[in-house]
Amino acid sequence: MGLLKSIAQIKPTKKPDLETEKPSFEDQKVTYHEDGRSTSRLCQGRSENLQASLSAIYHKFENNCKKEEEEQIKLKQPYVTELKGKKTLMLTKGEELQREKEKLEEKEKKIDKLKSDIVNVRRTPQDYGIPVERKSSSKFWIGSILLLFLTVYIFIFYISTSFSAFFRTFDPSTELFGGMFYPKAIQEAYDAGALELGFILFIPFVFFGLGYLIHVFMHKHSIANVFKVILLFITTFVFDALLAYLIDEKLYNLNKTFEDPEFSLSVAFSSPSFWVIIFAGFVSYIIWGLVFDIVMKEHADRDKIENYVISLEKEIKNLLQITAKQNEIIESLEKALSESKIRCAELEDIIDGFILPIRNYKALSSEYLQGWQECITSEIVLGPDQTKEYLNECRIVYDNHISQLDLDTDDYQNKVYTKTL
Template structure:
């Protein structure tokens, strides 16, 4: 027989009604007491005889426990009940584990679909309900390239024209084109001072700001916004007309004769150079504004796609966090199931083996010792010291017997034995 490593504490159970003629525990205690008294009388209370007697009554008690099937059923009932509970728990935990695995599989499939959607949404955004033009990417890049070159042109134009209009002194060799575009504008403005340089450098941003405002006002269609856009166009035209007027005036006065009238608005309106300067700036500004509006709208379409992709990535991140928590739950369930299986195996071994009620044996063997010692003190003629030595020696033999059988504990009531293979 093999002793089970884990000793279980038996909880009280309901009494099982059995018609049994077996002696009661009190009757057994009395019998053990009388047997101990009688055996001690026959061997004059010697301790070496007590050791053999204790071994004999232990094996007798053990064999009796093995044969008492009804008593074993009573003792094993708590283990049977626990085994049923553990098996029910195993079924519940197995079902819960399977559900968690299915949930994880569903989320993993959803993540794969979301990742596939991220790839396909760039190719066919309409399939995902995003209202964008299929050509938005090409229109965006073409518009960006055009916008870059137009921006450079407007910088050159307005730096040259503003310097020519406000600071430049023309010479007789200056022609119309030289009046609009002056390569030395930045150098001469730098030489003139920081204010002059800052003035001509930041004038183009006035027009860029006007173009940006036009885009903002055109984004939301309303009568008020249309009026604001018209007002901005008029403002830009007036500013360009002012630059053209100042430049054309300097060119006109440079070549003026005594017969020619003084330069005026009427003269400016009749001068082709005046209109050339206006449209060289104003038309390019309008084109820049329209291209800028197209680029911003196409960029907004790209933002719709990127925002949609961001929402998909955020959903993937949330799903991965949920999967991590579910994996922790699965590990916990697997641990519980594994521990439960081990305990079920132990319980099955206990039920297949037999249980020794060690507290009962200790109570009965203690009665046997008391009968033995009672005989020493009452019926064996010895001196006081010799009697005390006999009693102490018998007690030591009993304690050794209990220790050797690993019964010297009060932590549990029953000792469990299992069948070895």
């Protein structure tokens, strides 16, 4: 007895580990298998007991997962990484969105200013560097009205004088103004033939063409153009003098007596009617040319304003196309930011919650079922049909358990329980 007592005192005692090592997954499978077998033995393999046992082991597995912080940190690491990436992306997208909004605001302000300029440039073109007189618009309309009436007058004058000079036969009752203005000129030219009618209808355009050429040459300052303008005035004067000479000759010969000399240039120059006809046409032609020049100048000023307005409208159109694209970019960025915010909220909920490795649970619970069924087939005395019925009922209970927990899918490894659940 003393020897045995001394041996017992010498035998070293095993100290318990301060930190219990976590069993491996294979060890856990063995444990679940044995637990399923022993529990099945106690309740004789009944399926209703299996249902309660499966619920119990699920809650135990779930609680263990919640307690295993290191495992949870490992499982949550992909979500943490994704959250960091999303926040970085949101920061970048937010800065880009702010820049695009600033650009859009700048373009919209520029568009508003251009629209305001379109209104103001018509009122005060000088403020925009356009050399236009303030009263150019009124001068243009007044000149246009005068030009219209002068054009009608010149048409009547040259149609009448041309017909009287080249085709008309005067009667003794014809006076000076009856020689210049003949109301039946067009009708009688029409009766005479198409050539006569065309001649008197288109001859005024010769003078309008000369007036247009004078306007063009006067605006191109050079010695050659000065000579051209002088030549055009001389040509017009000579043509008017020719018409006056022919009409005055016909009037002179109509009233001529035997004592009167033959009609000549000297007689024409001394005749008041000759000069009246010239100046009735030539002076009105000069006035028409001056008014035409003023109207064209004011029209050019209006063109400067209109061209400036057109350039502003083109710029507005281009800016609107740019702003439309920027709005699309802003909408795209806002959508991406909204989606990222939603995803970040989901990731934060996941990180604050816990992750259940469902494949691990299905593997362990499957081992538990196998242990349960193994006990039914090897340790519980039943008939072949009853054993088969017990096994089928247990399988149905297990499948329903997995289905109720929404674990009957292999599409994902883990099931996430967020803090909002």
